[in-house]
Amino acid sequence: MPNPIHTISLGRKLSNWTALGLITMAALIVTVPLFLILGTVVVRGVGALNWAFLTQIPKPIGEQGGGMGNAIAGSILLLGFASLIGVPLGIGAGVFLAEYGRNKFGNAVRFTADALNGVPSVVIGMTAWALVVVPQKHFSLFSGSVALGIMMIPVISRTTEEVLLLVPQSIREAALGLGIPKWRTILSVVLRTASAGIVTSIMLAFARIAGESAPLMFTAFGNEFWNMSPNEPVASLPLQIYKYAIQPYEQAHAQAWTAALVLISMIVLTVIVFRFIVGRGAIKGAN
Numbered sequence: 180m181p182n183p184i185h186t187i188s189l190g191r192k193l194s195n196w197t198a199l200g201l202i203t204m205a206a207l208i209v210t211v212p213l214f215l216i217l218g219t220v221v222v223r224g225v226g227a228l229n230w231a232f233l234t235q236i237p238k239p240i241g242e243q244g245g246g247m248g249n250a251i252a253g254s255i256l257l258l259g260f261a262s263l264i265g266v267p268l269g270i271g272a273g274v275f276l277a278e279y280g281r282n283k284f285g286n287a288v289r290f291t292a293d294a295l296n297g298v299p300s301v302v303i304g305m306t307a308w309a310l311v312v313v314p315q316k317h318f319s320l321f322s323g324s325v326a327l328g329i330m331m332i333p334v335i336s337r338t339t340e341e342v343l344l345l346v347p348q349s350i351r352e353a354a355l356g357l358g359i360p361k362w363r364t365i366l367s368v369v370l371r372t373a374s375a376g377i378v379t380s381i382m383l384a385f386a387r388i389a390g391e392s393a394p395l396m397f398t399a400f401g402n403e404f405w406n407m408s409p410n411e412p413v414a415s416l417p418l419q420i421y422k423y424a425i426q427p428y429e430q431a432h433a434q435a436w437t438a439a440l441v442l443i444s445m446i447v448l449t450v451i452v453f454r455f456i457v458g459r460g461a462i463k464g465a466n
Contacts, residue, residue: 217443224440227433233441236404237419240428247438249405253320253413254389254445257399260324260409261388265331266381272332273339273380278365280340289337296333303329304394312398320406320413323399327391331384338383342376343369378457382450389446392417416442 231246238245272292276285307326312318346369354364370377392415395401400412401422416438423435 220436220440220443223433224436224438227437228440232434232437237434240426240431245434247414247416247419247434247441249402250414250416250419250438251441251445253399253402253406254416254442256320256407256409256413257323257327257395257415258385258389260320261327261331262381262385264324264328265384266335268328269332269335269380269384270339270377272336273343273377274365274370276336276340277343278361278369289340292333292336295329296337299393300330300391301393301397304397307394308397315410317410318398318400318412319410320399321409323395323413323415324409326394326398327388330388330391330394331381334384334387335377335380338380339373339377342373342380345376346372375457378453382453385449386446390417390442392421416445 229246231244232248233246233251234248235244235246236249237247272288276289276292279285280288304326307322307329311322311325315322350368350372351364354368355361359367395415395418399415399418401418402412402414406413420435420438420442423431423438426432
């Protein structure tokens with residue numbers, strides 16, 4: 180006779196298959212819009228993609244050639260400087276909330292991060308304009324980086340807090356039992372254990388700000404020429420996409436689609452590189 184412990188009724192099998200089918204269907208439905216967006220961007224944007232587009236500055240509508248090399252370089256600079264501002268502050272705030280934030284001050288910081296995460300990006304751009312552009316009396320790459328960096332902080336801090344809370348308390352107690360100070364335990368043990376999740380939070384924040392144009396209208400403003408100075412206006416892909424999309428010319432629309440393809444490719448490649456670096460670091464740490 181079959182062991183009743185290992186016997187599964189037909190009703191339970193049907194329930195399992197039904198649930199699995201519904202879950203799979205839901206996953207497919209969620210991914211369909213993503214692939215439709217990516218497919219549309221690739222089909223419409225690949226036609227104007229060439230070396231000139233990646234290396235040259237824009238030309239007047241009607242002239243052949245030209246590209247968005249200055250906007251690509253400007254986006255890289257903006258995202259780089261914004262990460263220098265937002266990543267350390269976001270991780271630091273997340274560590275404080277997870278390790279020291281079980282009090283009224285921590286609750287205030289947590290509430291502030293949640294509120295800031297829901298503030299429209301255009302409002303953050305206006306705030307950066309009032310705090311940075313007005314005192315400087317001109318637009319600049321630095322002011323745009325400040326606006327984008329502010330947008331990164333709440334995403335990284337709240338996600339970092341949740342990831343650090345997932346680290347078992349026994350790991351902290353083991354390190355403290357060996358006589359390791361708490362600050363060293365956090366840096367060398369807790370953060371290292373949660374490094375994959377923290378990198379994920381950084382990538383989420385990075386992907387959020389990469390396509391923002393509203394804050395940059397009040398800060399970086401845009402530039403038709405090359406600029407590498409933090410103290411001058413700078414071009415960016417989101418601003419160029421917006422500028423070209425509202426023009427009534429097919430050539431401008433084609434370049435806007437190509438710029439969107441380049442922007443998505445930059446985000447995807449950045450995520451892949453970071454994932455690869457973190458994965459190699461985890462393997463070396465395990466060895």
